[in-house]
Amino acid sequence: MAEPVTEEYTYIVVGGGIAGVTCAEHLYILHPEAQTLVLTASPLIKAVTNVLPLTKTLDTFEVEEHDPNTLQSKCPSVSVIRDFVAHLDVEKQLVHTSTGRCFSYQKLCVCTGATPKLLAERGPHVVWLRDTESAQQFQAQIKDARRIMIVGNGGIATEMVYEVTGVEVIWAMKDKHMTAHFIDPGAAEFMQPELLKEKDEGPTVSKRRKYTVEHSSQLSGTSLVGGSLGPDWHSGLKLKGKTERKIIMEKEVEVKRIFEPMEVTQLQEMVTYLNSEEGEWPVYVELTNGKIYGCDFIVSAIGVTPNVSAVTSGNKFALGEDGGLLIDEKMRTSEKNIFAAGDVCSPGWQIAPHWFQMRLWTQARQMGSYAAKCMWSSQAGEEIYMDFCFELFSHATKFFGHKVILLGLFNGQGLDGKYEILLRYTRGMEYIKCVMVEGRMQGAVLIGETDLEETFENLILNQMDLSEYGEDLLNPDIDIEDYFD
Ligand code: FAD
Numbered sequence: 001m002a003e004p005v006t007e008e009y010t011y012i013v014v015g016g017g018i019a020g021v022t023c024a025e026h027l028y029i030l031h032p033e034a035q036t037l038v039l040t041a042s043p044l045i046k047a048v049t050n051v052l053p054l055t056k057t058l059d060t061f062e063v064e065e066h067d068p069n070t071l072q073s074k075c076p077s078v079s080v081i082r083d084f085v086a087h088l089d090v091e092k093q094l095v096h097t098s099t100g101r102c103f104s105y106q107k108l109c110v111c112t113g114a115t116p117k118l119l120a121e122r123g124p125h126v127v128w129l130r131d132t133e134s135a136q137q138f139q140a141q142i143k144d145a146r147r148i149m150i151v152g153n154g155g156i157a158t159e160m161v162y163e164v165t166g167v168e169v170i171w172a173m174k175d176k177h178m179t180a181h182f183i184d185p186g187a188a189e190f191m192q193p194e195l196l197k198e199k200d201e202g203p204t205v206s207k208r209r210k211y212t213v214e215h216s217s218q219l220s221g222t223s224l225v226g227g228s229l230g231p232d233w234h235s236g237l238k239l240k241g242k243t244e245r246k247i248i249m250e251k252e253v254e255v256k257r258i259f260e261p262m263e264v265t266q267l268q269e270m271v272t273y274l275n276s277e278e279g280e281w282p283v284y285v286e287l288t289n290g291k292i293y294g295c296d297f298i299v300s301a302i303g304v305t306p307n308v309s310a311v312t313s314g315n316k317f318a319l320g321e322d323g324g325l326l327i328d329e330k331m332r333t334s335e336k337n338i339f340a341a342g343d344v345c346s347p348g349w350q351i352a353p354h355w356f357q358m359r360l361w362t363q364a365r366q367m368g369s370y371a372a373k374c375m376w377s378s379q380a381g382e383e384i385y386m387d388f389c390f391e392l393f394s395h396a397t398k399f400f401g402h403k404v405i406l407l408g409l410f411n412g413q414g415l416d417g418k419y420e421i422l423l424r425y426t427r428g429m430e431y432i433k434c435v436m437v438e439g440r441m442q443g444a445v446l447i448g449e450t451d452l453e454e455t456f457e458n459l460i461l462n463q464m465d466l467s468e469y470g471e472d473l474l475n476p477d478i479d480i481e482d483y484f485d
Pocket residue numbers: 014015016017018019020039040041042046083084085086111112113114129130131155156159225226227228229230231233307310341342343344359360361362364397
């Protein structure tokens with residue numbers, strides 16, 4: 001068989017998620033005359049819109065799904081091809097795809113995201129949320145549901161528990177309190193009343209342009225490679241079951257076993273359970289605390305694994321402890337001329353004291369933009385410095401309808417419990433927590449409209465000694481914004 005013709009590009013970006021698209025956009029800004037190719041397995045690409053700067057390191061933005069043509073018309077030297085990268089020849093600098101095409105690059109950036117960790121084999125009763133298609137499947141399944149189990153305690157599980165209505169939710173989590181990756185028990189208590197409310201049924205207006213993703217449009221061998229959803233993944237979806245909303249939290253548990261109905265009659269503990277419960281369920285879950293719940297389906301939201309297999313097979317990439325592509329301070333992987341950004345990578349540089357990686361869209365965007373600078377500088381022989389955003393962890397989100405801003409070591413990460421907490425708390429209004437070590441601010445959680453993000457960002461970055469202010473730092477009668485400006 002004849003060898004495929006090699007199509008030549010200066011830059012190739014693999015992945016059409018936030019990291020990949022941001023990287024391609026910035027390559028166009030930095031090097032518009034160079035030919036850039038985005039290779040992506042998903043039919044739609046992600047676009048960041050309505051960027052609103054909040055602080056030096058933090059922006060809020062929306063994520064929309066666009067047809068690839070929109071990127072090509074905005075950035076004329078960027079082409080987008082929908083194909084699945086099947087193999088990477090790092091010696092010859094060639095990318096081979098599942099449709100048999102071959103592309104050469106001078107610099108390549110891997111932005112293939114992450115894949116949901118599997119609680120069990122995906123089946124009719126175990127689902128997870130990752131892309132538009134899985135979100136639509138979730139919507140279709142919940143409309144006939146009386147009870148679902150959501151397993152996990154991260155951002156996805158938290159948003160899901162908040163967004164669903166008209167259904168009983170068993171929320172199973174490993175931690176002692178909800179949303180433990182992001183907030184402490186105090187903040188969890190602050191949010192809890194919102195969690196238990198039945199939500200108003202507002203109109204389901206979607207800000208996102210909608211596309212129907214046909215099953216037949218899936219590339220072969222590409223299940224689980226759609227781009228991760230954006231911040232507004234639930235807008236436009238009707239996540240309503242057919243009964244009353246009720247939330248039952250099962251804390252400090254894991255899933256022990258999952259049973260299909262035909263298995264239940266064979267087990268003594270299940271017979272006891274069935275005698276105490278009315279009705280039959282499509283699936284049963286036994287938790288490690290011994291409880292058994294029947295439900296319509298289970299949502300697995302237990303985290304993600306970096307999606308590296310397409311590029312690692314046959315190659316010797318160095319990997320981080322969590323299995324991501326290990327990158328240095330110039331976003332370079334261990335293989336020549338190959339960079340990585342977003343959920344797929346694991347930072348291997350000496351990180352700043354108040355920054356750490358969390359697989360979030362904020363960081364996917366920041367990394368995509370910085371990776372473009374690194375690729376261009378290595379191509380052009382220009383010196384660049386590490387982007388300022390890697391000085392401080394910062395993230396803006398919404399939990400249970402409240403604005404949430406997380407700064408620095410907001411949960412005392414890496415401080416070994418050796419820190420003090422300053423707290424200001426007005427029920428239903430605001431929750432402000434500062435993590436302090438020897439009078440210096442290390443991190444903060446700001447819930448509600450506090451307007452303190454810029455001041456606190458400065459206080460964490462400049463490590464000013466605040467000991468003399470003591471608890472007055474959060475005294476509502478003192479306008480600390482003016483004080484420290
Ligand atoms: P992705 O967006 O996953 O993009 C990966 C791209 O690579 C896709 O286009 C895919 O098709 C492509 N690809 C993969 N393999 C191949 C291959 N072999 N060949 C070609 N293309 C390939 N983050 C937050 O900050 N806040 C939240 O509240 C939040 N909620 C979330 C809710 C849900 C339901 C999900 C799933 C994620 C959520 N996240 C949240 C995480 C956030 O979406 C991700 O961190 C971010 O989107 C990662 O971007 P990425 O570009 O690295 O990867």
